[in-house]
Amino acid sequence: xxxxxxxxxxxxxxLILASALLTGxxxxxxxxxxxxxxxxxxxxxxxxxxxxxxxxxxxxxxxFVFTHCQxxxxxxxxxxxxxxxxxxxSEAKAQIVSFTVDPKRxxxxxxxxxxxEQGADLSNWHLLTGYSFDKIKSLSEKSFKSAVSKPAKGNDxxxxxxxxxxxxxxxxxxxxxxxxSDVPYDDIIKDVKALNE
Numbered sequence: 243x244x245x246x247x248x249x250x251x252x253x254x255x256x257l258i259l260a261s262a263l264l265t266g267x268x269x270x271x272x273x274x275x276x277x278x279x280x281x282x283x284x285x286x287x288x289x290x291x292x293x294x295x296x297x298x299x300x301x302x303x304x305x306f307v308f309t310h311c312q313x314x315x316x317x318x319x320x321x322x323x324x325x326x327x328x329x330x331x332s333e334a335k336a337q338i339v340s341f342t343v344d345p346k347r348x349x350x351x352x353x354x355x356x357x358x359e360q361g362a363d364l365s366n367w368h369l370l371t372g373y374s375f376d377k378i379k380s381l382s383e384k385s386f387k388s389a390v391s392k393p394a395k396g397n398d399x400x401x402x403x404x405x406x407x408x409x410x411x412x413x414x415x416x417x418x419x420x421x422x423s424d425v426p427y428d429d430i431i432k433d434v435k436a437l438n439e
Contacts, residue, residue: 277415285372287354309342323361
């Protein structure tokens with residue numbers, strides 16, 4: 243009996259060790275919030291139609307900005323540009339989508355100029371407009387669980403979230419990160435790679 247128990251526990255130790263080693267291989271998938279992105283149709287910075295269907299089967303990152311923002315949007319966009327560069331160097335594939343919350347003023351040309359000023363590479367970065375404020379408010383709040391509001395009277399500054407969202411190939415939001423300060427670049431890259439495996 244004692245001999246059997248020794249063999250049993252030795253065998254269990256091997257299984258536990260093997261399991262631990264296998265868990266350490268590859269990248270663990272990021273936790274899924276299970277927030278589905280609702281369908282949307284927009285116009286990108288080149289004036290072309292762009293919608294959710296264009297992102298089907300692709301990993302993508304999203305944020306919400308507006309070009310005449312005097313506070314968080316320029317640093318957020320520069321942070322996204324820095325992330326874009328690091329993703330390239332790490333060979334982590336992801337599309338980037340920035341939704342304007344001020345579609346009335348942010349035309350495709352205005353968005354393109356703003357993006358270039360912040361260091362964006364537009365080869366895989368889509369800046370979207372061409373919808374109503376009510377549509378983008380609904381998309382942000384229902385799909386991304388992120389509040390958006392119009393400027394207060396006598397002000398021209400919109401209120402919106404500062405997160406970067408990670409969306410999988412099926413259009414499910416799986417993670418969010420601070421996009422304004424202390425951006426967790428390494429975690430985002432790791433999560434993007436995990437989704438692409």
